[in-house]
Amino acid sequence: MLTITQALYDQIVAHARADHPDEACGVVAGPAGSGRPERFVPMLNAARSPTFYEFDSTDLFKLYRDMDDRDEEPVVIYHSHTATEAYPSRTDIGLASEPGAHYVLVSTADTDDAGPFQFRSYRIVDGVVTEEDVRVVEAY
Template identity: 35%
Template sequence: MVISRQHVHEMIEHARAGFPNEACGLVASTEDRAVKVYCIENSDPSPVFYHMDPQEQLRAIMEIDDAGWDLGAIFHSHTRTSAYPSQTDVGLAHYPDALYIIVSLAAEPDPEIKAFRIKDGGIREAFLEVVE
């Protein structure tokens, strides 16, 4: 996925604002290019788990559909571990066509961001091209 530096910044700042709990959201895309980041409240605040606020998530999905965009990625933060999917992340990965982006704050002030495809329990790192 091609994503702008501004979109990456939005995800990182949302993760920092949610610290010490995980933060989460969605990324809309078209033709494998990010077009909008949706920062969604973690309705079950925890440093090791996230649950998107259902109403905010529904509004974002409806806007994505209405605009003719795709659900390009689901993102969340890891507060103390690397940017790699946990077993919990794998178990909750129900959208095999979307990327899973993880923003790790473990190495602050230099956050790590990586993308993955998670399908049928398998994890494969995906290319994330950050552009101006």
Template identity: 85%
Template sequence: MLTITQALVDQIVAHARKDHPDEACGVVAGPAGTDRPERFIPMLNAAMSPTFYEFDSGDLLKLYREMDDRDEEPVVIYHSHTATEAYPSRTDISYANEPGAHYVLVSTADTDDAGPFQFRSFRIVEGEVTEEQVEIVEAY
């Protein structure tokens, strides 16, 4: 189960809406070993595409060094789908290389700036996708 604050959900959804019609992507880091997402880190979609996202390799290297220095790990890896449901695509599954992370997908397919959206979380381990419950809390 993913437990996440309302403030972080709001930031992820706002990023997805801001980048629409391109896919948005980013990370929420947390203290190593806690499974507690705390630090919102929006990233640039280097692909700048409505159907695909890609972290810039230089930005990603910098992020992992920063997380290492802060004793953090990627607790949530998120991206948006702009034309389909919030479910991992074959490409998403093939690029999922953090078995301990929660993969959050936000669908902005049927939305405008204030409309409905889908917010779902998955575990992706060795190509196996398992949807998990999301508990949204005010604080930890």
């Protein structure tokens, strides 16, 4: 189960809406080994595409170096789908390289500023996708 604060949930959804019609992407880092998402890190979709996302390699390198310096790891890796449901595509599954991370997808398909939208979380390990519950809390 992914447990995430309302503030982080809202930031992920706001990023997905702001970047629509392109896919948004980013990371929520947390203390290494804790499984607790804490630090919201929106990233630029280097592909600038409504059907694909790609982290800029330089930005991603800086992020991992920063997380190492802070003794953090990527707890949540998120992106949006702008025209389909919030379920990992074959490309998403192939790119999933962090077996300990929660992969969050937000669908902004058929939405307006007030919603509706889908916010779903998955574990993706060795190509196997497992959906998990999401629990939104005020604070940890």
